[in-house]
Amino acid sequence: MTLPARKTALDTNSFQRSSALKLASRVDQIKPFQAMEILKATGQLASAGEDIVAMNIGEPDFTAPERVKRAAIGAIERGATQYSDARGLPSLREAISQHYRDKFDITVSPNRVVVTAGASAALLLACAALVSDGDEVLMPDPCYPCNRQFVSVFGGEPRLLPTQASNNFALDPTTVDDAWNRRTAGIILSTPSNPTGCSMDGPQLATLLSAVAKRGGFAIVDEIYQSLTYDHAPTTALAFDDNAIVVNSFSKYFGMTGWRLGWLVVPEFLVPSIEKLAQNLYICPPTISQHAALACFDAETLEVLEQRRLEFQRRRDYIVPALRSIGFDVPVIPDGAFYIYAKCTAVNHPSAANSMDFAHALLHQARVAVVPGTDFGTEQANSYLRFAYSTSIENIAIAIERIRSICT
Numbered sequence: 001m002t003l004p005a006r007k008t009a010l011d012t013n014s015f016q017r018s019s020a021l022k023l024a025s026r027v028d029q030i031k032p033f034q035a036m037e038i039l040k041a042t043g044q045l046a047s048a049g050e051d052i053v054a055m056n057i058g059e060p061d062f063t064a065p066e067r068v069k070r071a072a073i074g075a076i077e078r079g080a081t082q083y084s085d086a087r088g089l090p091s092l093r094e095a096i097s098q099h100y101r102d103k104f105d106i107t108v109s110p111n112r113v114v115v116t117a118g119a120s121a122a123l124l125l126a127c128a129a130l131v132s133d134g135d136e137v138l139m140p141d142p143c144y145p146c147n148r149q150f151v152s153v154f155g156g157e158p159r160l161l162p163t164q165a166s167n168n169f170a171l172d173p174t175t176v177d178d179a180w181n182r183r184t185a186g187i188i189l190s191t192p193s194n195p196t197g198c199s200m201d202g203p204q205l206a207t208l209l210s211a212v213a214k215r216g217g218f219a220i221v222d223e224i225y226q227s228l229t230y231d232h233a234p235t236t237a238l239a240f241d242d243n244a245i246v247v248n249s250f251s252k253y254f255g256m257t258g259w260r261l262g263w264l265v266v267p268e269f270l271v272p273s274i275e276k277l278a279q280n281l282y283i284c285p286p287t288i289s290q291h292a293a294l295a296c297f298d299a300e301t302l303e304v305l306e307q308r309r310l311e312f313q314r315r316r317d318y319i320v321p322a323l324r325s326i327g328f329d330v331p332v333i334p335d336g337a338f339y340i341y342a343k344c345t346a347v348n349h350p351s352a353a354n355s356m357d358f359a360h361a362l363l364h365q366a367r368v369a370v371v372p373g374t375d376f377g378t379e380q381a382n383s384y385l386r387f388a389y390s391t392s393i394e395n396i397a398i399a400i401e402r403i404r405s406i407c408t
């Protein structure tokens, strides 16, 4: 007969120690996504058999193109699975450099390209390299919520600056200049933006970058939605400022969210610092994904991606008038990404004055999941909802009719 193992003093101690562990104070600074609450509630309803239209997740419904999948399988089969250089495979850095030449007619040396584990690791490395304790970093309100956390985790203070729908929700150079003080280190923004889907145009971006350069600050420009641009050609901060710190990713346009691959373009002088940080923080980006991503720039893959971009544009053209017909105010037609940032206060529903309550009402009464504006900032955040049109037109049509049925 086997006796149950005796609980040792060590077991007891380790239990007591883990329950009494004191967490680093930075953990308290990090705010969870409110979207996660909606996500959790969505998951519970879905597992109870409810049919939910998910417009809360910023993830394309398309997955990696066929040639990319095949390239990954090829890499696994030939054993190309070991660590790569911390900055990424030279061939991929060369392909990204060529991408800037082909798409924007600008020269970006492969030496300035650092392949990362998604845009997330690119933002993490950039903030690790540039944000010191007590630094203030300016960002538009509303903006991608994690940017605030990347700054906080390195001891900086995010400072949100209000933006106007009439100005495409863009960070205004005069507002930045007025806010600048001796603690300000730089700015972070995304264009096209999450959550507004609006882009800064070339002149807007050039003026802002020059205002920041005059102050001697850094500009981290997240271009993750760059190729999902609909009404005009995409642009890059690198066309206006060689010192811009540019973030990009294979997640959205290339449909590779779970492959965890992105990139940074940095000025030459920053490369050794970024390399040192990448080596120590995560060694290298995923090698199989890097071999696969080489197929992203093939003509055949680019054609597939172009068709997908046109599909996103069709969805945008469908959803904007549909939301307006229910009473949502879409103050400016978004020209990129796959988000609509819609003002909800005039919608005929008892919860419409509070975006979190309204998001819950839409989930529980209409079975449509969206994200409240309060995730993205404070400025008028209670008046806005973010709809992701990263789902089919058929699903969007169902969502619209369900919302209409509870808002009349």
Ligand SMILES: Cc1ncc(COP(=O)(O)O)c(C=O)c1O
Pocket (backbone or CB within 6 Å): 058, 117, 118, 119, 120, 121, 144, 190, 193, 194, 222, 224, 248, 249, 250, 251, 257, 261, 262
């Ligand atoms: C503006 C922005 N930046 C970065 C990310 C993170 O992207 P990745 O999957 O490449 O880490 C997201 C994801 O939604 C995003 O919207």
